[in-house]
Amino acid sequence: MKKLALACLLFVSVFAHADELTKEETCEGWANKAEQFMEVRQNNVPIHEAMKMTVGNFSRGLMLRAYNEPVAENEGEKQAVIDHFAELIEDECLKNAQ
Numbered sequence: 001m002k003k004l005a006l007a008c009l010l011f012v013s014v015f016a017h018a019d020e021l022t023k024e025e026t027c028e029g030w031a032n033k034a035e036q037f038m039e040v041r042q043n044n045v046p047i048h049e050a051m052k053m054t055v056g057n058f059s060r061g062l063m064l065r066a067y068n069e070p071v072a073e074n075e076g077e078k079q080a081v082i083d084h085f086a087e088l089i090e091d092e093c094l095k096n097a098q
Helices: 002-014 023-042 047-053 057-067 075-097
Strands: none
Touching (some): 023 047, 023 057, 023 075, 047 057, 057 075
16 A cells, blocks of 8 residues: 555656656656556556546556556566566657657
């Protein structure tokens, strides 16, 4: 539960100064958000609880994408899924920002 509360605080603070960020910094922020969302998914938090942590349509869509993935069997696999999802989102963001 502490992780859930911490994640909520991080989501709010990630984009507090979005107007001052470069595209790389913005995409890194989205990658961090994706990592947090996938961590929530891999911890098997019910989706109705997870959706309370999202603000905005893009964040909701990102959370739903995380929930389209299955929960991995062990901690090593979970971390690999989390890392892959964050990298995927950052790559997509960078491609779309060009």
